[in-house]
Amino acid sequence: MNRSLRKSLFAAASAIAAITVTGGAVAFCGFYVGKADTKLFNKASKVAIMRDGERTVITMANDFQGELTEFATVIPVPVVLEEEQIHVTENAILDHLDAYTAPRLVEYFDEDPCMVYDRMEMMAAPSSVALEDGAKLRKRDSLGVTIEAEYTVGEYDIQILSADQSDGLATWLKQNGYKLPEGAEETLESYIKQGTKFFVAKVNLEEQTATGLKYLRPLQIAFESPKFMLPIRLGTLNADGKQELFAFMLTRTGRVETTNYRTVKLPTGMDIPTYVKNDFGSFYKSMFEQQVEKENERAVFLEYAWDMNWCDPCAADPLSQDELRELGVYWIGGGDKPGIMPRRPMPQARNVFVTRLHISYDAEHFPEDLMFKETNDRSNYQGRYVLRHAYKGDAQCEAAEQYRANLPKRFESEAQTLANLTGWDIDDIREDMNEAGQPFEEPKKDSWWKLLWGNDAKDG
Amino acid sequence: MALSFIKDPRIYQIVTLSGLLAFGWTAHAFEIDPVQFAAIVLASCATQWLGSILIAIRPDFKSPLITSLSLTLLLRADAVWPLAAAAAIAIGSKFALRLGGKHVFNPANIGIVAMVLFTDAAWTSPGQWGTAVWFAALLAGAGLFVTYRSARFDVPLVFLGVYAALVFARALWLGDPMAIPLLRLENGALILFAFFMISDPKTSPDGAIARAAFAGGAAVLAYLMIFHFYITDGLFYSLALMCIARPLLEWIDPAPHYRWGDPVAPLGGIRKQKQSKTNSVHPVPAE
Numbered sequence: 001m002n003r004s005l006r007k008s009l010f011a012a013a014s015a016i017a018a019i020t021v022t023g024g025a026v027a028f029c030g031f032y033v034g035k036a037d038t039k040l041f042n043k044a045s046k047v048a049i050m051r052d053g054e055r056t057v058i059t060m061a062n063d064f065q066g067e068l069t070e071f072a073t074v075i076p077v078p079v080v081l082e083e084e085q086i087h088v089t090e091n092a093i094l095d096h097l098d099a100y101t102a103p104r105l106v107e108y109f110d111e112d113p114c115m116v117y118d119r120m121e122m123m124a125a126p127s128s129v130a131l132e133d134g135a136k137l138r139k140r141d142s143l144g145v146t147i148e149a150e151y152t153v154g155e156y157d158i159q160i161l162s163a164d165q166s167d168g169l170a171t172w173l174k175q176n177g178y179k180l181p182e183g184a185e186e187t188l189e190s191y192i193k194q195g196t197k198f199f200v201a202k203v204n205l206e207e208q209t210a211t212g213l214k215y216l217r218p219l220q221i222a223f224e225s226p227k228f229m230l231p232i233r234l235g236t237l238n239a240d241g242k243q244e245l246f247a248f249m250l251t252r253t254g255r256v257e258t259t260n261y262r263t264v265k266l267p268t269g270m271d272i273p274t275y276v277k278n279d280f281g282s283f284y285k286s287m288f289e290q291q292v293e294k295e296n297e298r299a300v301f302l303e304y305a306w307d308m309n310w311c312d313p314c315a316a317d318p319l320s321q322d323e324l325r326e327l328g329v330y331w332i333g334g335g336d337k338p339g340i341m342p343r344r345p346m347p348q349a350r351n352v353f354v355t356r357l358h359i360s361y362d363a364e365h366f367p368e369d370l371m372f373k374e375t376n377d378r379s380n381y382q383g384r385y386v387l388r389h390a391y392k393g394d395a396q397c398e399a400a401e402q403y404r405a406n407l408p409k410r411f412e413s414e415a416q417t418l419a420n421l422t423g424w425d426i427d428d429i430r431e432d433m434n435e436a437g438q439p440f441e442e443p444k445k446d447s448w449w450k451l452l453w454g455n456d457a458k459d460g
Numbered sequence: 461m462a463l464s465f466i467k468d469p470r471i472y473q474i475v476t477l478s479g480l481l482a483f484g485w486t487a488h489a490f491e492i493d494p495v496q497f498a499a500i501v502l503a504s505c506a507t508q509w510l511g512s513i514l515i516a517i518r519p520d521f522k523s524p525l526i527t528s529l530s531l532t533l534l535l536r537a538d539a540v541w542p543l544a545a546a547a548a549i550a551i552g553s554k555f556a557l558r559l560g561g562k563h564v565f566n567p568a569n570i571g572i573v574a575m576v577l578f579t580d581a582a583w584t585s586p587g588q589w590g591t592a593v594w595f596a597a598l599l600a601g602a603g604l605f606v607t608y609r610s611a612r613f614d615v616p617l618v619f620l621g622v623y624a625a626l627v628f629a630r631a632l633w634l635g636d637p638m639a640i641p642l643l644r645l646e647n648g649a650l651i652l653f654a655f656f657m658i659s660d661p662k663t664s665p666d667g668a669i670a671r672a673a674f675a676g677g678a679a680v681l682a683y684l685m686i687f688h689f690y691i692t693d694g695l696f697y698s699l700a701l702m703c704i705a706r707p708l709l710e711w712i713d714p715a716p717h718y719r720w721g722d723p724v725a726p727l728g729g730i731r732k733q734k735q736s737k738t739n740s741v742h743p744v745p746a747e
Contacts (some may be wrong), residue, residue: 104727190634225689253580259587259692260643352708367639375583 002089016446037162044244046094050328051374053250054224056126061094061215068203072178073217074234075199076191078225080148082108087220093323094218097248098397099316101304101356105280105384106313110391143168148197153210154217161198163188165245169198183219191231222328227370236363246303247370249355251327255377256355257368263357264299266291266383267421272415273429274387275436282383286422288358297365301358305381308352313384330440353378386416390438410437431442446455465680470522475531484533490588492532499540501528501545504624511555516558524551530568530656535575535582536648536661542581546571561717565703566663573700576693584693589648604654615664616654622679622724623650653695665706667713674709678702712731 064071077142088451093318134318144164151158166189172179191198211217230247249256257263266288276283291301308318321332332350359370390407419426430440461547471569481497484490527550537543550571554563575582603616607677624645631641658664658678665671678698685694 175520186635186637193634227689254583257585258585260647262587262589263585368643371692372582373586375536375540375585376580377536377583389730 001449017305017452022296041253044246045235045246046098046246048094048097048248048327049230049372050250050330051228052331053371055222055330056228057220057330058230059089059094059218059220061091061218065218068205068216069207071203073199073306074173074178075086075201075221076196076234076450077160077221077223078196078227079223080162080197081199081221081223082150083149084155085222086151086158087145087222088152088156088217089196089220089326090216091217093319093326094248096316096319096323098246099353100311100314100318101248101267101306101354102315103385104286104313105277105385105387106278106391107387108390110403112304112391112393112395114395114397118146138320145169145172152204152207152268153219155204155211155213156216156219157204159200163192165200166188166192168214173200183237184284185233188232190233200260209213211302212266212308219424220328228374230370230372232369233360233365234368235365236361242360245359245361247355247357247359249326249357249372249374250308250327251353251374252331252351254353254375254379254381255302255381256357256372256374257302258300258357259373260371261366262295262299264291264304265294265302268381268383269335269386270417271386271388271410271414271419272418273411273433273436274389274418274436275432275438276385277387277420280385284383286424290362290421290423292360294446297360297362300370302355302381303358303383304354304356305377306354307378307380308354309350311382321350324350350398392403407438408440411440414438465660468522470526472530473526473656474522477526477533480652481532484598487672490533491536492720493540496540497528497532497538499544500531501525503544504531504551505527505550507548508554511551515555523554527551527567527571530573530652533652534568534584535572536585537582539581542575542579545579545581546575549574559707563663566657566660566699567665569657569696569699573693574654574695583698584649586649586692586695589652603651603659608675612732614668615659615671618657618672618675619654619679620645620651622676623654623683625677626683627687650695653699660697661718662705663706665676665710665713666715666718667710668715669705670709670713670715673713674702674706677705 043248044119045063048059050057060075062071145168146162148162150160159173161169163172169188169192170185173180199221203216204309208216209437232244232245235243272283288301292299302425308324311318318328324332329352331351333350390410391403415426415429415433417422417430434440467529468704481490485492501524505521506529508521508524509519528547530541531550535543535546539571550567550569553565553570557564572582572584576584624641627641627644630636631638635648658675665674678701681698681701682695685691690725691697
């Protein structure tokens, strides 16, 4: 088999995807808490975008799983990029951003009902950083394709192409060993007419070996453009079925939303049955799929919108100054103290707002690239699901009686919530809840005289 | 008396916009707090009352109510004050910025433009309406009726016609699938803008030719701003700019001013107009 010809064409977000190699281990303090990170979803791409005015830095995770020689990507970019505008970073930073913004499960334990109620919740995680660079040139071509520049950055060989005609570009790509999916020419034509350049990256095996890594690191590009968008059209061409995209937006002003698709907040803050703790992942996936369905598969979902200075509860620490700078947040200084986990806004505000968008897309429901807008909305939002453990102790008082009598009603409402959110069968849920110690039958009430004299009356 | 009340197209507009708001609230499409809504209504009615007193006319609260509903549907903020400020600016502009016996700016439009352009406290959510076709159609139907009643049937049609033609032409030139221009046109905010904002008879020219130029010009400006300069609020800016240019259009094509409740165009005239879209057979409302 001709290996070079089997190189496949990925595009933007699709090539640029989740990594599962260096997952940031989560250090729990106190009670267990779970999170639903991007690893739950197959074919998930992760992209971080710093946007401030027209300044843009895009960081694209690379989840390519096959032979490294077969990796190739074509990404539409608005301008010809200089070598200094291209960079390779570490997966750990995107993993950290993923962990920090992930939908979270929190847990409360009911106190002794005879005492005053109290609550508890917990969470935590780690971080890391890196750097790299390359070389330069310029060529022309009979196909109307101009190689505007060529660089080696990190383990990638990069070319920036501009083209007059899509068939010329298509031929060029084919000649250079790219396999073009059907419909690619039309889409390339549209990009060419809009003055788009093409960022083409392959793996430089020597450089890759030198890194000593078994995976490909995220590529970064920095540029200025009035277009605030993410090209997804090429990626939908060769996709079988839907693709998942996680876009992490780092802005100065506020939340980011799409202008050509509806951005919807996922349901949050609900009490759900405690057994979900064992499988938060499948709960979250089912819930997400249910919401996608509900919005006719055409919505972009908001999973997190928060001031980067803090979190509550924290699924992971906020990103460090160094990490943020690495992701393109140029307006903050580097170097800060590690090991902080602020639950409240820190006094030295860093003015970074993070938005996590989750998109499940295909060509049919998302025909156009994602167009974004930064709003002035600084209100915080997080995907947060609550487990409320009933008090198990042997409390004896009027309040305890009432508390226990109310539990089945509470469990039932949790069951209903879970069924509504996930579309799971309510009877299955009830069964699982019963097994997990959340029964629905009313506890036997003690007679009032038992309460009066107690059932452990001592002789004497 | 009762008849003249029903003749006023603003009644229909209030009912339709309220219905949309109720729909938006129940379908969770709009994130706006009832307190914010109340503040908008309060600020606009108070400004109307104050303005009316200052120029010694009887205050009428139908217009501020319509402005309030439009602002509630289109403008967003975290706090209450930016929305109240938008409402005050909107209504205040009716009294403060006048030229040739008419107010210069469309009230809700200038309220939105002022807040979005000059503060960091408010924003618009053009994508939040979703693209469900039926919803846009529903809006359009209701909007048509409202504008028909106010004898400005041609403005939304010209605006949407020109805008759609540009968006489709762009897609054809780029070789894009038609799903892309359709996606852009199935936008609730666009339809709402066309039928409930730009069509306001008080701030669109009275002459039919001038009106067509006004609507067409706004469409071209909006298209250029959105698709070539990537200005997401281009829709609103385009109307504000056309309002500034309006005296010139009115000078070229003068006509008597419209008054609420003026006779509407006969149905036959409207049919004729539908076929030829931009011609000038629209009857000039009697003064």
